[in-house]
Amino acid sequence: MSQMRQLTEGAEMSSCPSCEEPLESGDLYCGACGFDLSAAPEPVSADDHPTIAINGAAPQGGSAPQAPQAPQAPEVPQEPAASVQWPEAPDASTSTHHPGELRGTDSSGGELPGAGAPAAEPAAAVRFDHPQGADEYALQAPDPRTVAPAAATPPAGTKLCVACRTGTVDQDGYCEHCGHAQPRERDHMERELDAVAAVSDRGLRHHRNEDAFAVSATALPDGSPAVVAIVCDGVSSATRPDEASAAASQAANESLLASLPRGTHPQQAMHDAIIAASDAVNSLAQDPAHAREHDPHRHQNAPACTLVGSVIAGGLLVVGWVGDSRVYWVPEDRTAPAARLTEDDSWAAQMVAAGLMNEEEAYADERAHAITGWLGADAYELEPHTASFKPDRAGVVVVCTDGLWNYAEGAAEMAAVVPADAAERPLHCAQVLVGHALDGGGHDNVTVAVLPFSLTPQGAGSA
Amino acid sequence: MANFSKSNVPQFSVEVYQNEYLPEGGREVNAIVTVTSTGGGTVGGTAVRAYAAGSTPDAAVAIMVDCSGSMDYPPTKMRNARDATAAAIDTLRDGVHFAIIGGTHVAKEVYPGGGQLAVADDRTRDQAKQALRKLSAGGGTAIGTWLKLADRLLASADVSIRHGILLTDGRNEHESPEDLKAALDACAGRYTCDARGVGTDWEVKEVTGIASALLGTADIVADPAGLAADFTQMMEAAMGKEVADVALRLWTPVGTEIKFVKQVAPTVEELTSRRTEAGPRAGDYPTGSWGDESRDYHVCVQVPNADLGQEMLAARVSLVVPQSDGGVQTLSQGLVRAVWTDDMAASTSINPQVAHYTGQAELAQVIQQGLEARKAGDMDGATAKLGRAVQLAAASGNEDTAKLLAKVVDVEDAATGTVRLKAKVEDADEMTLETRSTKTVRVKK
Numbered sequence: 001m002s003q004m005r006q007l008t009e010g011a012e013m014s015s016c017p018s019c020e021e022p023l024e025s026g027d028l029y030c031g032a033c034g035f036d037l038s039a040a041p042e043p044v045s046a047d048d049h050p051t052i053a054i055n056g057a058a059p060q061g062g063s064a065p066q067a068p069q070a071p072q073a074p075e076v077p078q079e080p081a082a083s084v085q086w087p088e089a090p091d092a093s094t095s096t097h098h099p100g101e102l103r104g105t106d107s108s109g110g111e112l113p114g115a116g117a118p119a120a121e122p123a124a125a126v127r128f129d130h131p132q133g134a135d136e137y138a139l140q141a142p143d144p145r146t147v148a149p150a151a152a153t154p155p156a157g158t159k160l161c162v163a164c165r166t167g168t169v170d171q172d173g174y175c176e177h178c179g180h181a182q183p184r185e186r187d188h189m190e191r192e193l194d195a196v197a198a199v200s201d202r203g204l205r206h207h208r209n210e211d212a213f214a215v216s217a218t219a220l221p222d223g224s225p226a227v228v229a230i231v232c233d234g235v236s237s238a239t240r241p242d243e244a245s246a247a248a249s250q251a252a253n254e255s256l257l258a259s260l261p262r263g264t265h266p267q268q269a270m271h272d273a274i275i276a277a278s279d280a281v282n283s284l285a286q287d288p289a290h291a292r293e294h295d296p297h298r299h300q301n302a303p304a305c306t307l308v309g310s311v312i313a314g315g316l317l318v319v320g321w322v323g324d325s326r327v328y329w330v331p332e333d334r335t336a337p338a339a340r341l342t343e344d345d346s347w348a349a350q351m352v353a354a355g356l357m358n359e360e361e362a363y364a365d366e367r368a369h370a371i372t373g374w375l376g377a378d379a380y381e382l383e384p385h386t387a388s389f390k391p392d393r394a395g396v397v398v399v400c401t402d403g404l405w406n407y408a409e410g411a412a413e414m415a416a417v418v419p420a421d422a423a424e425r426p427l428h429c430a431q432v433l434v435g436h437a438l439d440g441g442g443h444d445n446v447t448v449a450v451l452p453f454s455l456t457p458q459g460a461g462s463a
Numbered sequence: 464m465a466n467f468s469k470s471n472v473p474q475f476s477v478e479v480y481q482n483e484y485l486p487e488g489g490r491e492v493n494a495i496v497t498v499t500s501t502g503g504g505t506v507g508g509t510a511v512r513a514y515a516a517g518s519t520p521d522a523a524v525a526i527m528v529d530c531s532g533s534m535d536y537p538p539t540k541m542r543n544a545r546d547a548t549a550a551a552i553d554t555l556r557d558g559v560h561f562a563i564i565g566g567t568h569v570a571k572e573v574y575p576g577g578g579q580l581a582v583a584d585d586r587t588r589d590q591a592k593q594a595l596r597k598l599s600a601g602g603g604t605a606i607g608t609w610l611k612l613a614d615r616l617l618a619s620a621d622v623s624i625r626h627g628i629l630l631t632d633g634r635n636e637h638e639s640p641e642d643l644k645a646a647l648d649a650c651a652g653r654y655t656c657d658a659r660g661v662g663t664d665w666e667v668k669e670v671t672g673i674a675s676a677l678l679g680t681a682d683i684v685a686d687p688a689g690l691a692a693d694f695t696q697m698m699e700a701a702m703g704k705e706v707a708d709v710a711l712r713l714w715t716p717v718g719t720e721i722k723f724v725k726q727v728a729p730t731v732e733e734l735t736s737r738r739t740e741a742g743p744r745a746g747d748y749p750t751g752s753w754g755d756e757s758r759d760y761h762v763c764v765q766v767p768n769a770d771l772g773q774e775m776l777a778a779r780v781s782l783v784v785p786q787s788d789g790g791v792q793t794l795s796q797g798l799v800r801a802v803w804t805d806d807m808a809a810s811t812s813i814n815p816q817v818a819h820y821t822g823q824a825e826l827a828q829v830i831q832q833g834l835e836a837r838k839a840g841d842m843d844g845a846t847a848k849l850g851r852a853v854q855l856a857a858a859s860g861n862e863d864t865a866k867l868l869a870k871v872v873d874v875e876d877a878a879t880g881t882v883r884l885k886a887k888v889e890d891a892d893e894m895t896l897e898t899r900s901t902k903t904v905r906v907k908k
Binding site for chain 2: 164167170172174175176177178179180181202203204205206207208236
């Protein structure tokens with residue numbers, strides 16, 4: 001059972017995200033264009049800072065950046081990449097991974113499985129490269145923030161159904177002719193800051209997008225930039241997975257935006273962010289006001305999602321995760337090997353880790369994608385994984401849900417899909433990667449964040 | 464909550480219960496629509512209500528009492544009918560317009576007469592009860608004439624709620640079925656009417672047909688002594704009605720076919736064929752007048768096929784009430800959706816409400832078929848149908864119907880529906896079962 005009339009969740013918007021029409025309190029749908037306001041993500045104003053100014057005002061490299069607990073890649077020379085004095089992060093060591101423990105994740109090269117194979121020529125391997133992205137799928141939602149202003153505010157009453165192009169769209173977001181649901185805000189989301197971009201898409205087989213992401217940029221206490229990307233994948237077998245992923249990504253992002261400027265070590269900050277995200281998802285389970293009554297087929301189990309995040313700050317690349325969403329490292333110099341930086345909390349990964357199956361067998365099993373770790377009130381024990389790297393070369397960091405990596409599982413495969421100019425055009429790269437998943441069948445929601453990493457993060461080159 | 468838009472109009476709410484998930488290629492969408500009106504007249508089942516000072520009740524009631532010759536056999540029938548009508552008159556609120564009609568092969572104004580309606584107060588209630596004493600039995604039965612007279616009288620008052628109460632004890636023998644049908648067609652939508660059969664010499668299908676056409680209730684009062692309580696209860700319900708001519712409006716998109724629309728609680732009432740068009744791809748199904756109450760409707764539509772991941776609106780359900788300017792006011796609405804998914808767990812589950820009411824509708828149907836078979840002498844068929852009815856009634860917790868069934872069949876095992884037909888069945892028990900076969904219960908919580 002499902003009640004059709006759902007309340008708008010929390011977000012108080014002052015104007016329609018689709019057509020800028022002023023809204024009244026309690027509106028479920030925009031009065032002018034019929035946009036479904038309940039489908040809109042949380043307001044993004046909180047993290048909608050432009051990337052910090054690139055003014056060359058980076059502190060001159062005085063003190064050595066000895067990070068007491070921060071793990072470092074073994075062969076990377078200690079160079080003053082950042083002038084940040086990390087405080088002690090005593091908790092981090094107890095629950096974090098260190099590069100040495102994490103097989104195949106050291107982005108400094110050398111120890112990676114399959115590292116010998118140079119990445120294929122990226123341009124040739126790109127099967128979908130459509131700068132406009134938006135025309136690619138029938139139910140593509142024009143992103144209100146990226147569409148040209150003239151097109152973003154159609155006169156009220158002239159909005160035609162995207163499915164039949166005949167009927168107008170009613171207040172509930174359905175066509176008045178053929179009844180088809182119109183694209184929702186979350187069906188396709190894009191966001192671009194100077195140093196990070198992300199794209200999320202419903203895919204071709206699921207009826208709603210249960211993925212969510214947050215990207216933001218802030219500054220460390222010394223003024224050097226810090227870039228954050230969080231990607232979450234709602235667990236479909238749980239109730240309200242879309243709310244779980246939205247809450248988790250927002251909470252983790254806010255936690256990082258609060259702790260990084262205070263000088264918390266990025267790895268500790270990531271650890272704390274995962275805890276904060278977990279708390280946010282747990283609180284959904286206790287919130288009966290949000291509980292969707294009469295859910296037709298799902299057990300009333302707690303909302304749950306995965307989380308993967310990446311922070312680039314002070315020359316460090318920090319990743320954190322719970323579940324099977326992943327981070328890949330793709331060096332700018334494609335002759336160097338790409339790497340996966342995360343280790344899935346999944347049945348398949350556990351079987352491989354335990355030596356019970358090889359990777360091929362494990363991933364062929366129908367249980368392969370069953371996750372063994374997640375955020376949610378019914379998680380057995382939250383085990384946030386974090387890892388910190390100090391890359392010795394430029395590259396891009398790809399943060400994604402399994403909706404993407406199902407179509408580019410290995411690091412080399414992923415690297416083959418990442419365009420050569422990914423560092424210069426992160427949004428374009430994210431669009432290409434989403435397109436790759438859709439071309440492959442789009443069986444799941446797909447979400448990708450792309451963060452360029454440069455060795456001179458304060459410099460103009462990073463943008 | 465204050466509602467300043469129109470005084471005394473209840474708040475309507477519409478809830479839709481459905482499994483919106485369809486498998487690839489799936490086209491049939493079922494939904495149970497629960498309509499609840501609150502803030503109307505009745506509180507706790509009685510007609511207690513706080514009227515604003517100076518406002519008058521906005522209702523007219525006509526009571527049609529069978530005065531045919533058979534009402535004197537036994538004489539208690541006529542006496543009880545008089546007493547019951549008097550009890551109903553006592554239940555009339557001050558200010559309600561009313562009339563009493565004596566029905567035989569013709570319809571006669573018993574009170575107040577002259578093609579008028581009386582306005583209820585202590586004096587007119589007394590006069591009406593005096594007039595009842597003069598009622599005597601004699602003549603035939605032509606119910607269509609009663610209904611048409613009631614319509615003329617009720618139409619003479621400028622009120623929004625018009626209601627009839629009809630009592631008969633015999634078959635409609637002195638006019639053709641076509642005459643009755645024509646009278647019902649003429650009166651449908653003009654007033655609502657509850658119908659009661661007293662004794663066991665009347666035709667169940669006639670009485671239930673009248674109530675169905677005029678959107679009222681039907682029941683049997685086998686023992687005339689029970690009439691007064693029943694009439695009082697009917698009049699209380701009528702006094703609780705606040706808004707008339709409410710229609711269930713169904714909008715469906717292009718390419719969508721409405722398989723059926725039926726009320727499923729408190730009784731099963733087929734509405735599919737009673738649609739009147741109401742604009743492009745929209746149609747209205749009559750629901751009559753509403754007090755404080757809740758009813759459930761089962762809507763089944765067939766939608767065009769769509770790809771996995773697609774979502775569409777299969778139907779928009781709204782409650783509308785006509786306005787004096789010719790337009791309608793929408794009281795509330797809900798959405799019936801269709802979502803195509805490859806999640807088999809989602810698309811194969813049946814919504815519990817839909818399953819329950821599908822069973823309740825089948826229960827009503829197999830009771831009627833079982834009784835038909837029994838009358839036709841098809842004992843095997845009757846046993847099978849009534850056995851299925853026993854099984855459905857037990858499984859759904861419809862205890863009232865289960866008890867009525869147990870008076871017609873000996874139940875060996877309710878879970879499997881194993882029954883034996885009783886050798887001897889009281890007419891009253893069989894007629895009660897038939898009359899009340901459409902009564903449903905709501906989903907067990």
